Amino acid sequence: MSAAEIFQYARDAFSIGAMAVGLVFVIAGATGVMRLPDFYTRMHAAGVTDTLGAELIILGLIAQAGDWQTAAKLALVGLLLFLTSPTATHAIANAAHRAGQKPDLSHFKPKHPADAGSSEGQK
Amino acid sequence: MFYGISLTAILVALWLTLSGPFTLSGDYPIVMGLGVISIIVTVVLTYRMRIVDRQTVPVGPAIPLFAYWGWLGGEIVKSNLAVLRLIMKPEIExxxxxxxVAAEQRSELGLCVFANSITLTPGTVTVDVEDDGFLVHALDNSFTDPAGFAEMGARSDTASDGKKTGDR
Amino acid sequence: MTFLTFLVAIGMAVAMAIMLARLFAGPTLYDRVLAANSFGTKTVLFLLVFSALVGRQDAIDIALLYALINFVATIAILKFFRYRSLEIALAQMSLRKALDGEYEK
Structure with a gap:
């Protein structure tokens, strides 16, 4: 077995693994969007799809792309998704927050920045 | 001026990536002329809008930002697995x-990088930006670790503005 | 290899169907916008996988364009439902900014 064949096999294995794991993440994110109880929690499930699922599938496609231009275009799409998806998610969340939609945690009041993490929920 | 030249170089690279293959036959001169015209128009428009500066063309901190993306990728994988475990349980709990979350970044670029990193990490979403911090919605109690937020903030600050010295 | 690519395309279609169900079922407007945005992301992925499946490079350009339009459309929908207009909003925003500046001084 020559070096080129080993490289070919490694590339195929990487591509198969990345695409399979990405598919699992995308399906899990879609299921989460269906299952979770509240708008703000559904947002997180959509984020799973947008980050790791999309990037892994794009990585898998890059690994089996033929020429450099296809790979560069795929990387560009990945970069675009990487940059725009958090902005869109934040825009949706901010619009819902400004429109007065309360997250489902029943009169929980956030504290000062000094003690951001010690959030004893006043449920 | 430096940022204008960098913007032009980035646009040329983008155009070369999007329109190929590079043969000097047929109507290639027309396509290349259209590309040159569109790049010039874009640069002139951005100059007229006065938005060409260090924060909109971040070529200076490009290498630290890429290094930061590497660290962020690890965080994204970790929290993706955590969210996956939460939403694939038989009972949603x-x-x-x-x-x-306190935000102490020095520039708007650092604030933007920090807020987008929080949103990009599954399980936490920046809901609102306030004067001295962000309002963050977390999917579960386990995502609200203040040490993790502090580390991410410090790293994004260092990546976008360099090491913290005494006087800014 | 081709089989897995085909499987990924089928999976994208299934995820898009789930997103459509959320789009029609979503109780609030924001659920629907979120579902539409996520549907767009999956459409981009479907187009990429499709281009690898049939060996056509054009689909990647379409996917790039679709990602851009998806982002702009999300922002435009949110802006419209916040201000109920796409034209007055700019004037309102600049007016509010001017008024805030006045009051701060």
């Missing part, structure tokens, strides 16, 4: 939280 989550405890959503709304916390405030």
């Amino acid at each position: 989550v405890e959503p939280r709304l916390v405030r």
Whole structure:
């Protein structure tokens, strides 16, 4: 077995693994969007799809792309998704927050920045 | 001027990536002329809007930002697995939280990088930007670790503005 | 290899169907916008996988364009439902900014 064949096999294995794991993440994110109880929690499930699922599938496609231009275009799409998806998610969340939609945690009041993490929920 | 030249170089690279293959036959001169015209128009428009500066063309901190993306990728994988475990349980049991996270970045670029990193990490979403911090919605109690937020903030600050010295 | 690519395309279609169900079922407007945005992301992925499946490079350009339009459309929908207009909003925003500046001084 020559070096080129080993490289070919490694590339195929990487591509198969990345695409399979990405598919699992995308399906899990879609299921989460269906299952979770509240708008703000559904947002997180959509984020799973947008980050790791999309990037892994794009990585898998890059690994089996033929020429450099296809790979560069795929990387560009990945970069675009990487940059725009958090902005869109934040825009949706901010619009819902400004429109007065309360997250489902029943009169929980956030504290000062000094003690951001010690959030004893006043449920 | 430096940022204008960098913007032009980035646009040329983008155009070369999007339109190929590079043969000097047929109507290639027309396509290349259209590309040159569109790049010039874009640069002139951005100059007229007065938005060409260090923060909109971040070529200076490009290498630290790429290094930061590497670290962020690890964080994204970790929290993706955590969220996956939460939403694939037979019974959904989550405890959503709304916390405030202090943001002490020095520039708007650092603030933007930090807020987008929080949103990009699954399980936490920046809901609102306030004067001295962000309002963050977390999917579960386990995502509201203040040490993790502090580390991410410090790293994004260092990546976008360099090491913290005494006087800014 | 081709089989897995085909499987990924089928999976994208299934995820898009789930997103459509959320789009029609979503109780609030924001659920629907979120579902539409996520549907767009999956459409981009479907187009990429499709281009690898049939060996056509054009689909990647379409996917790039679709990602851009998806982002702009999300922002435009949110802006419209916040201000109920796409034209007055700019004037309102600049007016509010001017008024805030006045009051701060």
